[in-house]
Amino acid sequence: MTGGRLPLTVVGGYLGAGKTTLINALLADPAGERIAVLVNDFGDIDIDARLMDSDDADVMSLTNGCICCSLADGFAEALDRIRDLAGRIDRVVIEVSGVGDPRKVAQWGHVPGFTLDGVVVLVDAKTVRERSRDRYVGETVLAQLAGADLVVVTRADLLDDTVTSEVQRWLADMVAAPVLRAPVPTAVLFGPDPIGDDTLAVPEDHASTSHISMSRRFDAPVSRGSIDVWADARPGGVVRAKGIVRVDDRPDERTVLQVCGATTTVAVDGPWDGGESAVVAIALPGTSRAAIVKWLKLLR
Numbered sequence: 001m002t003g004g005r006l007p008l009t010v011v012g013g014y015l016g017a018g019k020t021t022l023i024n025a026l027l028a029d030p031a032g033e034r035i036a037v038l039v040n041d042f043g044d045i046d047i048d049a050r051l052m053d054s055d056d057a058d059v060m061s062l063t064n065g066c067i068c069c070s071l072a073d074g075f076a077e078a079l080d081r082i083r084d085l086a087g088r089i090d091r092v093v094i095e096v097s098g099v100g101d102p103r104k105v106a107q108w109g110h111v112p113g114f115t116l117d118g119v120v121v122l123v124d125a126k127t128v129r130e131r132s133r134d135r136y137v138g139e140t141v142l143a144q145l146a147g148a149d150l151v152v153v154t155r156a157d158l159l160d161d162t163v164t165s166e167v168q169r170w171l172a173d174m175v176a177a178p179v180l181r182a183p184v185p186t187a188v189l190f191g192p193d194p195i196g197d198d199t200l201a202v203p204e205d206h207a208s209t210s211h212i213s214m215s216r217r218f219d220a221p222v223s224r225g226s227i228d229v230w231a232d233a234r235p236g237g238v239v240r241a242k243g244i245v246r247v248d249d250r251p252d253e254r255t256v257l258q259v260c261g262a263t264t265t266v267a268v269d270g271p272w273d274g275g276e277s278a279v280v281a282i283a284l285p286g287t288s289r290a291a292i293v294k295w296l297k298l299l300r
């Protein structure tokens with residue numbers, strides 16, 4: 001919890017993208033957090049709330065409209081009820097209807113009692129490119145992606161790996177957020193607070209014209225596997241990143257990470273020097289800080 005305010009994570013994505021599936025996975029592996037879920041099903045029957053494995057979680061549902069436009073009053077009331085649960089829950093996850101704009105819903109993360117944690121947008125690897133060009137739903141899908149702090153690609157299990165990679169590259173060119181394949185660990189979905197003892201430095205807010213620099217320090221070696229995931233998921237807005245880290249399979253050596261334009265290199269350049277194990281990322285003005293934090297959190 002952050003100063004008594006409940007972190008609010010918004011989950012969006014087109015109809016059937018896998019939002020309820022992701023939230024169920026969160027409820028199954030909540031990383032010790034007590035989660036309240038608010039579901040906005042688009043139809044007039046609250047199917048999704050019943051699909052959620054809600055043993056420990058408080059699941060509330062809002063039907064018959066979309067919380068980003070027509071259900072503002074009902075949504076405000078639901079947040080009041082959730083606020084009353086404070087002390088019993090640690091965070092709130094909202095499933096936005098498949099046609100809703102999650103970024104609009106994220107504005108509720110700034111009302112008293114809450115703090116915005118980030119916007120997670122899911123896309124179906126199989127259909128997202130086609131849908132983005134569709135004359136009826138293209139605008140909706142593109143707006144959802146534009147507001148993402150983290151993009152999660154679903155149904156990769158049904159596609160050839162090369163096809164999914166191509167979709168991921170297409171997404172990465174378009175959005176200023178990390179692009180990951182489902183399933184995504186809870187610790188990455190929830191942020192931007194740093195995990196464990198690692199510290200994450202967030203400099204003062206600069207004028208909107210200056211680049212954003214964020215860094216992360218590691219107390220423990222990072223895993224080799226996480227470096228690959230991290231390199232593949234770089235948000236479009238990040239123009240440069242570099243670091244000297246200890247890696248689990250070579251903890252006594254310096255592993256140098258260099259991200260420059262589209263290229264990432266990972267090289268060992270000598271014995272560990274006793275300095276800090278850390279990474280710095282520089283992003284274009286306007287890049288979402290939550291997106292950068294989520295990306296840096298992939299190193300673990």
Ligand SMILES: Nc1nc2c(ncn2[C@@H]2O[C@H](COP(=O)(O)OP(=O)(O)OP(=O)(O)O)[C@@H](O)[C@H]2O)c(=O)[nH]1
Binds near residue numbers: 013018022041098
């Ligand atoms: N194979 C596969 N199926 C998935 C995946 N994610 C979701 N599904 C399936 O897709 C269907 C729709 O998933 P939901 O999680 O209900 O999708 P949603 O975004 O909540 O759907 P709406 O709330 O109706 O917009 C279900 O049958 C899921 O089991 C995935 O990564 N792989």
Ligand SMILES: [Mg+2]
Binds near residue numbers: 019095
């Ligand atoms: Mg759903």
Ligand SMILES: [Zn+2]
Binds near residue numbers: 067068070101
């Ligand atoms: Zn709406």
